[in-house]
Amino acid sequence: MAELQETEGIVISVRNYRENDRLVKIFTSQYGKRMFFIKGSRKPNNKLKTAILPFTNATYIADIRETGLCFIRDAKDLIHLNHLHTDIFLNAYATYVLNLADVALEDGVPDPTLFHTIQQILNEIDEGTDPEILVNIFEVQLLPYFGVAPEWRGCRVCGKTTGPFDYSGSYGGLLCQNHWDLDQHRYHASPRAIHFLRLFSVISMDQLGTISLKPETKREIRTVLDLIYDESVGIKLKSKRFIDQMYNWGNLLLDKKNDEPDKNK
Numbered sequence: 001m002a003e004l005q006e007t008e009g010i011v012i013s014v015r016n017y018r019e020n021d022r023l024v025k026i027f028t029s030q031y032g033k034r035m036f037f038i039k040g041s042r043k044p045n046n047k048l049k050t051a052i053l054p055f056t057n058a059t060y061i062a063d064i065r066e067t068g069l070c071f072i073r074d075a076k077d078l079i080h081l082n083h084l085h086t087d088i089f090l091n092a093y094a095t096y097v098l099n100l101a102d103v104a105l106e107d108g109v110p111d112p113t114l115f116h117t118i119q120q121i122l123n124e125i126d127e128g129t130d131p132e133i134l135v136n137i138f139e140v141q142l143l144p145y146f147g148v149a150p151e152w153r154g155c156r157v158c159g160k161t162t163g164p165f166d167y168s169g170s171y172g173g174l175l176c177q178n179h180w181d182l183d184q185h186r187y188h189a190s191p192r193a194i195h196f197l198r199l200f201s202v203i204s205m206d207q208l209g210t211i212s213l214k215p216e217t218k219r220e221i222r223t224v225l226d227l228i229y230d231e232s233v234g235i236k237l238k239s240k241r242f243i244d245q246m247y248n249w250g251n252l253l254l255d256k257k258n259d260e261p262d263k264n265k
């Protein structure tokens with residue numbers, strides 16, 4: 001007889017399988033990322049139907065197996081983040097966060113800290129915190145999972161921690177102005193973007209609501225992160241391409257009069 005476990009989890013992705021069934025990938029707090037087989041879940045009255053909607057956070061009573069598929073027997077304490085389902089933009093950001101986590105996480109490896117971070121990010125997106133900033137923070141904090149661990153504290157060469165910095169892909173981190181000539185392919189990033197990336201690398205999710213950035217700063221941050229992800233991480237997710245498209249539509253419509261200063265206090 002299988003022994004059942006109880007664990008909190010977040011639904012990462014769902015796909016149909018055979019005529020009546022589904023395969024659901026869930027990031028559980030205690031057992032890491034696992035694939036679950038949910039028999040009969042495409043039938044109208046299946047009791048697990050709402051427990052396996054994307055983005056759902058719940059406590060699952062599950063048969064966790066070390067090899068092959070896992071099974072869910074029941075679920076309780078369901079939390080549905082409704083805006084993520086009804087708003088196409090928020091849906092896109094939340095989907096990207098989960099896709100990125102999916103690529104970063106190894107199957108079956110527990111990571112309660114990251115679990116908690118993702119939980120907070122999805123909640124914040126649902127509650128109306130700027131999703132671009134949330135996604136940027138997540139991208140920065142996820143870099144070590146891809147074997148990219150930039151030194152955000154100071155210059156890669158001399159350790160200097162103040163003054164203007166630029167980012168160097170080949171040095172894998174910051175260079176102070178004295179050492180800019182070491183890398184002619186440095187990113188030529190704006191000091192403001194670097195300032196916020198350094199902040200994002202250490203910020204806790206509880207401080208999120210305190211940051212607001214003007215569109216130009218967000219563009220500068222986006223540019224640096226895209227370079228790091230293209231050069232050093234080397235992944236290009238479909239959900240990210242969709243966000244890039246939305247971003248371009250946004251720029252077409254962008255109201256240029258938005259000159260609110262950046263705030264991070």
Ligand SMILES: [Zn+2]
Binds near residue numbers: 157159160175177179
């Ligand atoms: Zn230096």
